Amino acid sequence: MTAVTPPAPQHPPVSSFGGTQTLRADLVRVRLPMVNAFLLGEPGGPWVLVDAGMPGTAGLIRRAARAVHGDRPPELIVLTHGHLDHVGALADLLAAWDVPVYAHPLELPHLMGVAPYPFPDPTVGGVMSALSPAFLPGPFDFRPHVRPLPQDGSVPGAPGWRWLHTPGHTSGHVSLWRAADRTLVAGDAFVTTRQETATGALLNAVTEVRRPPAYYTPNWEAAAASVRGLEALNPALAATGHGHPMAGEPLREQLSALAAQFEARGRPARGWYLGHPVPVHAAQRGDPDPLRPIVLGALGGVAAAWLLWQARRLLH
Structure with a gap:
């Protein structure tokens, strides 16, 4: 049986990009600019990488994995x-x-060159939302490496873990769950920083349970259902795609509050997709208004340059 260590303390979290934080004996966080990746597996044995960070961070991930x-x-x-x-x-x-x-x-359609994601929504509020046209919706093509997760819910290479379908942020979003020690790798089903703000996205300035990043969530009804499903699991430790890990009573109280009051705490006050959510039961395809990517394309270039400058400044 996998050895279980106590949940990681809330503070101080890892501060440097490329730094690692051991959450369980076989779960390590890799902090990257704007996002986290995770290493599943005990040192010396087989291991699995969860998520692959921003462009330009392969060296940070490989260096952390090597450590x-x-x-x-x-x-x-x-x-x-x-x-x-x-x-x-x-x-x-x-x-x-x-x-x-x-x-x-x-x-898979978004990862095999078939379909882009819905265009990010810069109208939901916050600096990062305004800059969200920089987050290209694809499609990306990683053939021939890509394949579907097993239908039985198992996670290849990670015994004891299960994948859970937690749509809303994307149609095929998944979270990883280990019931033995109630450990959750939530992805972006919910996060622990104010990802729509520059200080939240780049510095994780405040650690609190928050909705999925609003500028890239095209189905809020599904997002609410996913948060409620994860809250029902009563996780002891949650490692999220954005922000620092949370554990214990602060996690339980804040996740319960978000689940119970998602309409007030989760849904943005405005946004393109509020009245026209993208259906979950089909791969999300593009943007409902084909003019938006054209109009906002120039902004994306400016935003990308700004984000790259900020990330480089913080890395040094």
Whole structure:
């Protein structure tokens, strides 16, 4: 049976990009610019990478993995979903590690060059939302590495873990759950920072349970249902795609409050997708208004340059 260590303390979290934080004996957080990746598996044994960070961060991920697992490559990579900030370094990682990549079947069109995600929504409020046209919706193409997660809910290469379909942020979003110690890798089903703000996204300035990033969530009804489903599990530790891990009573109280009051705490006051949610039971395709990507394309270039400058400044 896997050895279980107590949940990680709330403070001080890892502060440097590329730094690692041991959450369980076999679960390590890798902090990256704007996002987290995770290493599943005890040092010295087989391990799995969860998510692949922003573009340009492959070196940080490989260096962190080497510090924990030496020169042993992962058995495979699991994606909670395929947004740019979770697959940005994937091509570079696959060039070094020729391993399979697993995702929910509804994510595969976005990861195999077939369909882009719905365009990010810069109208939901916050600086990062205004800059969200920089987060390209794809489609991305990682063939021939990509394959669907097993239908039985198991996570390849990670005994004891199960994947849970937690749609809303994307149609095929998944979270990873281990019932033995009530450990949750939530992806972006909920996060623990105010991702729509610059200080929240880049510095994780405040640690609190929050809705999924609003600028890239096209189905709020499904997002609410996913939060409620995860809250019902009563996780002891939650490692999220954005923000610092949370554990114990603060996690329980804040996740319960978000689940119970999602209409007030979760749904944005405005946004493109509030009245026209993207259906969950089909792969999300593009933007409902084809003019929006054209109009906002120039803003995306400016936003991308700003984000790159900020990330480089924080890395040094």
